[in-house]
Amino acid sequence: MPAETSATEYDESPYYLQAVAALARQQTVTAHEDIYCDNGMKLVAKGTELGEEQFQRLARHKLNEPLDNMLISERAIDAASLSIEAGKVLEHDPIYARLANRSGDPLAVKHGLAALKLPAPLLMRLTVLREQRPAMFQHMLRTAMIAYALGQRLKLPAPERQTLLLAALCHDLGEMHTDPTLLDSGHAITPDERRFVHVHPLASHMVLNAIKEFPASARLAVLQHHERMDGSGYPNGLRADKITPLAKLLAVADVAETVIRRFDLPRLDMLARLHQNRFDRDAAGALRDLIHATPEDALPLPQEQLDAATQLAHLSDVLRAWFAQRSVFEHMVAPAEPERSPLAFLFERMNTIRQLVLQAGFDPDRSESMLFIAQDDPAVLLELRTMLDEIEWLQLDLANEIDRRSAELQGLSSKPLHDLLKHLRPQ
Numbered sequence: 001m002p003a004e005t006s007a008t009e010y011d012e013s014p015y016y017l018q019a020v021a022a023l024a025r026q027q028t029v030t031a032h033e034d035i036y037c038d039n040g041m042k043l044v045a046k047g048t049e050l051g052e053e054q055f056q057r058l059a060r061h062k063l064n065e066p067l068d069n070m071l072i073s074e075r076a077i078d079a080a081s082l083s084i085e086a087g088k089v090l091e092h093d094p095i096y097a098r099l100a101n102r103s104g105d106p107l108a109v110k111h112g113l114a115a116l117k118l119p120a121p122l123l124m125r126l127t128v129l130r131e132q133r134p135a136m137f138q139h140m141l142r143t144a145m146i147a148y149a150l151g152q153r154l155k156l157p158a159p160e161r162q163t164l165l166l167a168a169l170c171h172d173l174g175e176m177h178t179d180p181t182l183l184d185s186g187h188a189i190t191p192d193e194r195r196f197v198h199v200h201p202l203a204s205h206m207v208l209n210a211i212k213e214f215p216a217s218a219r220l221a222v223l224q225h226h227e228r229m230d231g232s233g234y235p236n237g238l239r240a241d242k243i244t245p246l247a248k249l250l251a252v253a254d255v256a257e258t259v260i261r262r263f264d265l266p267r268l269d270m271l272a273r274l275h276q277n278r279f280d281r282d283a284a285g286a287l288r289d290l291i292h293a294t295p296e297d298a299l300p301l302p303q304e305q306l307d308a309a310t311q312l313a314h315l316s317d318v319l320r321a322w323f324a325q326r327s328v329f330e331h332m333v334a335p336a337e338p339e340r341s342p343l344a345f346l347f348e349r350m351n352t353i354r355q356l357v358l359q360a361g362f363d364p365d366r367s368e369s370m371l372f373i374a375q376d377d378p379a380v381l382l383e384l385r386t387m388l389d390e391i392e393w394l395q396l397d398l399a400n401e402i403d404r405r406s407a408e409l410q411g412l413s414s415k416p417l418h419d420l421l422k423h424l425r426p427q
Contacts, residue, residue, distance in 0.1 A: 201234070265293035
């Protein structure tokens, strides 16, 4: 997907167009400029209230500039309403209230949102997001609140905090270019479908690149928010020194919001401890200070979730498969420059999994002993279960990375990789 968008031709995503049409069925959406296609033909006249007929016409043409530049909605979001939304989160969610209080100034994020200079096209897109993808809107708003708190904790200068806040507020806009059925929580995404999800940082960058007033540094942070310090991220597999400081903070905030929503603070604290090689250490340390997790923050797990035997069996299976095939993979690596081999990431990721087990105080070569050690101690069992969840996620992430690197791996023997994938993704 191109990083630059032509000023004379803009091919709007059909999924985004559908979302704008749905918004127009709920509130008035008006063209505040004439809308032209790429050959100069006028499609919609200025002042027209858009309905089904106009949207069907727009869907058949390439536009000469982004749709957001030419539309206004009846109840558009603005900086003040974003500040109000953040206030509701602080009022009703004790975790976010804790983050804000421990950041040094609990109201700073509200003031920061209210002070944002948001271009009109961005306000239109955020309005569509709030009305048509409310869960995604809440994720981006809460990620922005966490990112801002991290910036406060790390004493970022005020202008950088504002840039970080803006980037976080927009980091997943590209997901509105993705088929919403792929993002449904009940949908089991296939490896072929996953590439449409992995392209969303590029799509977000493309959307923001078309907004002239949007800061380049914020746009770059959005592009890089799924990159990881060890090179395991996407879309470009960048490593530590190639990732901008704001993107490193945004990466931590993005993951933190997801973990807070799905799990609890002790789980987030352990994630920050276990993944020190994947996330910026200062950012992860600031997050741990902000959440200040205690045993009382742990949510009770159902008994079936405390049964770690299945996950231990999977971990043992993956480790056995890896060590059985390791010599085969080593023969596929050029001995002169092993670090430049397309398989270097595979050795690094498998070593990370092994190191995580060691960090937790267990023996990776005797995984069955983990359960024996932990079974009579609820606190140790909970920590083991949390660690195994993280390792399970790393195994699936490695399988996805193998898929993402398929072009680089062409020419190598495919059978060992296919065999390893079967173990990484158990049926």
